[in-house]
Amino acid sequence: MAPIRAVLTDIEGTTSSIDFVKDVLFPYARQHLPAYVANHGQDPEVRQWLSQAAADGGLPATASDGEIAGMLQTWIDEDRKATPLKALQGLIWAQGYRDGAYRAHLYPEVPARLRQWKQAGLDLYVYSSGSVPAQQLFFGYSEAGDLSGLFSGYFDTEIGPKREVGSYLRIAEAIQRPPAEILFLSDVTAELDAAREAGMQTAWLVRDKVEGLPVSSHEAHRHFDSILV
Numbered sequence: 592m593a594p595i596r597a598v599l600t601d602i603e604g605t606t607s608s609i610d611f612v613k614d615v616l617f618p619y620a621r622q623h624l625p626a627y628v629a630n631h632g633q634d635p636e637v638r639q640w641l642s643q644a645a646a647d648g649g650l651p652a653t654a655s656d657g658e659i660a661g662m663l664q665t666w667i668d669e670d671r672k673a674t675p676l677k678a679l680q681g682l683i684w685a686q687g688y689r690d691g692a693y694r695a696h697l698y699p700e701v702p703a704r705l706r707q708w709k710q711a712g713l714d715l716y717v718y719s720s721g722s723v724p725a726q727q728l729f730f731g732y733s734e735a736g737d738l739s740g741l742f743s744g745y746f747d748t749e750i751g752p753k754r755e756v757g758s759y760l761r762i763a764e765a766i767q768r769p770p771a772e773i774l775f776l777s778d779v780t781a782e783l784d785a786a787r788e789a790g791m792q793t794a795w796l797v798r799d800k801v802e803g804l805p806v807s808s809h810e811a812h813r814h815f816d817s818i819l820v
């Protein structure tokens with residue numbers, strides 16, 4: 592096996608709990624979405640994402656911003672990983688982080704392990720369904736302080752869906768590493784399958800408190816400390 596030179600990590604369920612995203616971030620975005628759309632709907636970036644969401648959701652061209660906001664709230668309830676929704680969520684979360692409404696959850700061993708890997712010469716990258724600005728906020732306002740400087744780059748679904756092989760090939764190309772030198776960490780086996788098909792090495796994070804680790808072709812880990820690179 593090729594030596595690992597870079598670690599590419601997912602966020603939700605991997606560095607951080609699913610509960611924090613579902614119980615804190617999503618409700619905050621859902622609550623503030625209508626006012627955010629009313630106040631910022633004419634900003635060019637926001638307008639572009641609203642138009643893309645309306646088109647993706649099959650709304651008529653005459654749909655009001657209120658109707659688009661309502662559809663986006665439904666998408667939040669359904670945990671849709673749609674790029675326009677994720678971009679808008681990131682813009683809304685910025686206010687919550689800056690107001691101190693929350694700090695991003697990280698599993699306890701994650702900050703030290705990321706620092707160790709970085710000190711050992713590995714390059715660290717993030718690949719999440721959350722938008723790149725949302726990822727930067729997440730690690731910038733984490734419970735362990737500002738960790739954003741540890742990462743050499745961030746990728747979201749603008750590079751492609753997380754379950755598609757091509758996304759991982761494009762990430763490897765973007766970071767100028769052979770896929771075999773990249774270790775991808777995720778809690779979702781379909782994502783790990785795609786990364787492996789692209790040639791990456793994989794580790795499956797199983798954070799649930801169930802008895803024993805599942806048997807899988809992807810090495811399963813309860814936490815980052817047992818991942819040896």
Ligand SMILES: CSCCC(=O)C(=O)COP(=O)(O)O
Pocket residue numbers: 601602603604612616672677718719720721722725726729753
């Ligand atoms: C960037 S923080 C918000 C996470 C989020 O919105 C999400 O959908 C997480 O998905 P992931 O790909 O990190 O499992």
Ligand SMILES: [Mg+2]
Pocket residue numbers: 601602603604605777778779
């Ligand atoms: Mg995940």
